[in-house]
Amino acid sequence: MPTKPLIDQTEWQALKDHRSAMDSVHMRDLFDQDPDRFQRYFVEAAGLSLDYSKNRITQETLGHLMALARARHLPEQIEALFKGEHVNNTEDRPALHTALRNLGDGPVEVDGTDIMPEVRQTLKRMEEFVWRVRSTQWRGFSNKPFTDVVSIGIGGSFLGPKLVSAALKPYWHGQLNCHYVANIDGSHITEVLRHINPETTLFLIQSKSFRTQETLENTRIAREWFLHNGGSEDRIAKHFVAVTANEAEAIDFGITRDNIFPMWDWVGGRYSLWSAIGLPTALTIGMENFRGLLAGAHAMDRHFREAPLEENMPVIMALLGIWYGNFWDADAHAVLPYDHYLRGLPAHLMQLDMESNGKCVRRGGEPVHWETGPIIWGGAGANGQHAYHQLLHQGTRLSPADFIMPLHTHNPVGQHHAILFANCLSQAQALMRGKTRDEAHQELLDKGHSEDEATRLAPHKAIPGNKPSNTLLFDRATPHTIGALIALYEHKTFTQGAIWDVDSFDQWGVELGKQLGQTILGRLNADTDDITTDSSTDGLIKLFRKTHDVD
Numbered sequence: 387m388p389t390k391p392l393i394d395q396t397e398w399q400a401l402k403d404h405r406s407a408m409d410s411v412h413m414r415d416l417f418d419q420d421p422d423r424f425q426r427y428f429v430e431a432a433g434l435s436l437d438y439s440k441n442r443i444t445q446e447t448l449g450h451l452m453a454l455a456r457a458r459h460l461p462e463q464i465e466a467l468f469k470g471e472h473v474n475n476t477e478d479r480p481a482l483h484t485a486l487r488n489l490g491d492g493p494v495e496v497d498g499t500d501i502m503p504e505v506r507q508t509l510k511r512m513e514e515f516v517w518r519v520r521s522t523q524w525r526g527f528s529n530k531p532f533t534d535v536v537s538i539g540i541g542g543s544f545l546g547p548k549l550v551s552a553a554l555k556p557y558w559h560g561q562l563n564c565h566y567v568a569n570i571d572g573s574h575i576t577e578v579l580r581h582i583n584p585e586t587t588l589f590l591i592q593s594k595s596f597r598t599q600e601t602l603e604n605t606r607i608a609r610e611w612f613l614h615n616g617g618s619e620d621r622i623a624k625h626f627v628a629v630t631a632n633e634a635e636a637i638d639f640g641i642t643r644d645n646i647f648p649m650w651d652w653v654g655g656r657y658s659l660w661s662a663i664g665l666p667t668a669l670t671i672g673m674e675n676f677r678g679l680l681a682g683a684h685a686m687d688r689h690f691r692e693a694p695l696e697e698n699m700p701v702i703m704a705l706l707g708i709w710y711g712n713f714w715d716a717d718a719h720a721v722l723p724y725d726h727y728l729r730g731l732p733a734h735l736m737q738l739d740m741e742s743n744g745k746c747v748r749r750g751g752e753p754v755h756w757e758t759g760p761i762i763w764g765g766a767g768a769n770g771q772h773a774y775h776q777l778l779h780q781g782t783r784l785s786p787a788d789f790i791m792p793l794h795t796h797n798p799v800g801q802h803h804a805i806l807f808a809n810c811l812s813q814a815q816a817l818m819r820g821k822t823r824d825e826a827h828q829e830l831l832d833k834g835h836s837e838d839e840a841t842r843l844a845p846h847k848a849i850p851g852n853k854p855s856n857t858l859l860f861d862r863a864t865p866h867t868i869g870a871l872i873a874l875y876e877h878k879t880f881t882q883g884a885i886w887d888v889d890s891f892d893q894w895g896v897e898l899g900k901q902l903g904q905t906i907l908g909r910l911n912a913d914t915d916d917i918t919t920d921s922s923t924d925g926l927i928k929l930f931r932k933t934h935d936v937d
């Protein structure tokens with residue numbers, strides 16, 4: 387495993403030198419010189435196709451990047467991940483989300499114990515539960531079938547299931563609606579409760595720790611609402627189910643033991659949609675489709691573990707990210723799904739990537755002296771083209787982008803899909819080619835502008851181009867392809883963390899705000915000034931108290 391600081395690797399220096407040599411190279415010219423560029427930089431895996439030809443790379447670049455990956459022992463680190471070694475070293479545990487979708491017969495061991503029997507048994511329990519709800523065997527207290535599922539959870543216990551549910555909307559069971567409540571903003575739960583009926587609503591409390599303030603407070607409100615609207619304590623068991631690794635606290639909270647699905651400490655929150663945390667998804671799309679999702683992720687797992695680095699999709703995407711982030715000063719990376727159902731993908735990847743690799747110390751505790759995870763951002767195309775793509779085309783900051791699109795739509799309406807596809811391709815093409823000042827000048831003259839006008843406007847209309855992007859395609863958004871797509875990004879994130887030598891599976895940075903929040907909450911509610919913080923926080927607390935008559 388890497389012990390040397392990354393920047394001391396000779397492969398790092400070689401990349402720096404190569405970067406300087408690439409400074410004057412424009413992708414336009416690379417395409418003009420090589421008619422086979424598309425085939426040369428194209429890879430397929432698990433039902434996904436990646437065109438990465440629109441990057442500032444040559445064979446030499448890839449050679450250097452692959453050499454860096456090997457120098458950082460990437461193949462060994464991938465094996466360590468799959469074998470259940472304690473890759474999450476600050477919490478001293480494995481990160482075995484891959485075991486949750488391991489459809490093979492083999493064992494996966496955590497410290498000498500095979501965890502697969504428990505994983506399979508939980509899947510079976512989920513299967514039975516999903517079947518009972520969907521076949522209306524399990525009903526509400528007044529014997530009516532369920533119409534609504536409300537998932538209460540935040541972070542990884544929210545974003546992943548929400549993304550997958552939305553991505554697979556065409557597979558939803560007609561009678562079952564799914565709502566997600568995450569935020570500790572009363573408006574969120576109020577809005578959801580306003581539209582549902584307690585007699586026909588099933589609440590899923592999703593929290594690995596069962597200690598998350600937002601989730602517990604929202605659950606309290608849901609419980610009160612249920613009790614005040616026809617429910618009763620002995621009816622709770624029919625309407626409240628939990629998924630957690632902390633069974634004791636869930637029971638203390640009032641959830642029946644039989645209604646608790648397990649989680650394990652070897653699954654990170656942001657990697658947990660494949661576990662019982664995926665129940666809201668499974669309830670809406672059915673267990674067969676949920677298994678399809680797992681199968682897609684498993685296919686990507688096998689590819690990641692088995693394919694040579696040069697043909698390995700997550701590795702290629704990760705190394706391209708390192709190329710731009712560490713050698714071209716790119717601070718950001720855009721995720722642009724051209725698919726309405728995938729519009730939640732940027733939000734999920736923001737957590738996945740930024741919580742995993744937003745780190746400034748190495749696994750051994752030394753500071754990093756190189757950039758780590760980028761700012762992930764994005765949104766659905768083509769909407770973004772009429773908003774923030776301007777910065778991609780002409781801004782001074784570099785943000786490589788992933789264009790993601792299915793070849794077929796679930797909703798063929800008029801010419802929509804072909805137009806959407808054309809938009810997706812033209813954006814990537816425009817980013818790559820740009821428009822020279824001469825071309826802009828000539829275009830203006832052709833449109834009848836005077837020479838003076840053309841000279842004045844051409845600099846504004848010129849577009850530098852040479853802006854990198856990947857294009858990820860798949861036939862259709864199915865459980866299989868969505869599973870593969872999410873697993874692809876998980877492995878991309880892992881690969882980058884492995885090269886940067888950060889622990890991609892902890893998230894200590896989120897703790898301080900939680901700690902301080904407790905103290906501040908105490909001061910908001912009581913007229914105590916015994917703990918002072920800083921004049922800004924103190925002043926803001928006083929403002930709140932004044933408007934709430936606390937003083």
Ligand SMILES: O=P(O)(O)OC[C@H]1O[C@H](O)[C@H](O)[C@@H](O)[C@@H]1O
Pocket residue numbers: 540541542543592593594595596597598601655656741893896
């Ligand atoms: O599932 P829970 O234990 O409730 O945690 C929910 C989320 O909250 C934490 O603050 C972490 O930042 C996330 O990684 C986690 O997914």
